Amino acid sequence: MTIKDIARLSGYAVGTVSRVLNGSPNVSDEARAKVMAVVEEHHFVLNNNAKHLKQQAGSGIAIIVKGTQNLLFAPLVEQMQGLIRKRDLASLIYYIDEDENELDQALQVCRERHPQGILFLGGDLDDFRARFGGIKVPCVLVTTSAASLGFDNLSSVSTDDAAAAEFAVDRLISMGHSRIGVLGGRTDSHTAAARYGGCRASFKKHGVEFDPAVQYVPARFGMAGGYRAMGALLDQMPGLTAVFAMSDVMAVGAIRAIHDRGLRVPEDVSVMGFDGIEMGRYLTPQLTTIRQHRESIADRSVEILLRCIEEKAPAVHEMTPFGLITGESVRAL
Amino acid sequence: MTIKDIARLSGYAVGTVSRVLNGSPNVSDEARAKVMAVVEEHHFVLNNNAKHLKQQAGSGIAIIVKGTQNLLFAPLVEQMQGLIRKRDLASLIYYIDEDENELDQALQVCRERHPQGILFLGGDLDDFRARFGGIKVPCVLVTTSAASLGFDNLSSVSTDDAAAAEFAVDRLISMGHSRIGVLGGRTDSHTAAARYGGCRASFKKHGVEFDPAVQYVPARFGMAGGYRAMGALLDQMPGLTAVFAMSDVMAVGAIRAIHDRGLRVPEDVSVMGFDGIEMGRYLTPQLTTIRQHRESIADRSVEILLRCIEEKAPAVHEMTPFGLITGESVRAL
DNA sequence: TTGTAGGCGTTATCAC
């Protein structure tokens, strides 16, 4: 069943059918009605391969989500979709796995779907540095700053990771903690590096001792990673009273590791997370954590992208505010 | 950059380039080397629109995942991908949101990508009943039984929801509980209905009282749903000692609701979950839950689909074994 | 082994 069949069955030519299906104004009401009748009768849908093969002009905003399980991304995607629809634009969403290259995907999408712009949820700065040059449409990298890259069609919207991490450690220190461990991503991650820098700044500012070899344990962002890293930290830093985990999911693993050593949270060890995922509020103890401001992130990302598209505005790199969710996993000494 | 450019730059014709890129054997090593050199230099990738538009013959297995956040699906997808690759087939993964129609997606994929078969992770039986007739390739519905539908190209692989739920309640009863509440999906969900039936069978078998109006609270499958439903259950069933939540994620919400009433798990109320997601083992208390056998589900799904494709085998509906993960959230009275 | 050409289903540019 192709557009040709519809043309034959409706008594019109393919051109007219195409015009009807694409909402062109140059069609008589009669033609529109007859064609639509045939289309609906056969549940006909255009073939996107052919459509996009032919169509060079871009339409819609592509959203490339790297990491389907990232609990922070789901609400972001949902909100962005709404904002894009509100502007009468289509959104094309592509979920890719953590280990796929988001720029391969983006380049393919550009070749095949000609989007007007791209929102990247998550992504690796090294990938961007290596391959983003091939992309010509305006883009926004969301949750990671791309300021250091200097591409003139790549904006970014992110939490100020360094400031937020510094704030987190400030908080622990202000509550009387001084033997504080840090569980982070591997230092090849730009995000982890920024948060790590914030931690160090806080320790230094307050004159609190921090020996990276002992007090910092890198791990994968995941419960298992948090669990193992916390175990190591407890081994090498017996007197610790608080730990800052660079993601809520790691914090969950860390809390269990603490329990498995016969210690309690927060009585024996306080745990501060990072992200503010929904799950945190259902845990016992509820997670005390840094909250990334999802609404602002989604909002600003879409806003910036559209401004770059419609007004050819230059790329900008924004930081959105962060907050503190006071749960039950941190106590004052 | 198209195949024509590569042809020009490599000194060969488009046909040869196409043959190289598709791994055809009828190419000299020299041609292959020269063409690949140009291809890699320019990071050239074929345009899938054109490729699939032309290519009617199907290649690859499509995996349609409904619900990106379903913690059960992530490991299933990963394992299935591995199994499919091991058979030298390509896999095309499509993630769609919970509220999209998986059959619209499937029909589109069939028209545009011509897969040899489709694996559906999650899906609504009503959607299938209404629209699956349009699909002609072999398919497997995973985690939900499609036996009742009777399509001859739709197999299914699932946990025996009724038996597993019955087992769960059996277990609670055998540990001395008799005032047991149930938190489930809304009864329009086939899965929830099956699990609900299993619960009732267990209560009946053991002669334990069960008044659905009081002891059963339907809710959405999610932490918030579990939290609210548990609150309601505690209100209307003051003396309860145990609750069976029809998903682990609901159980997490339920446990927090119990805590918020000043009760403890499992000292005051025991909680049994369902699914066996990774998170359960990191919670405190660790979740006691029914484990769906992910490995078997992935394995059998791929196996059955390939048998249907390669040997034109008839559709089958298999149940995979389930188990019990003994955590800390259920205690003996 | 390699080159050539037709056509996949659609859109868009022409005429009419």
Place this chain on the structure above:
DNA sequence: GTGATAACGCCTACAA
């Protein structure tokens, strides 16, 4: 307002 027709980028006979 409508109809014919040339691309879009690729695959695949078929020819050489």
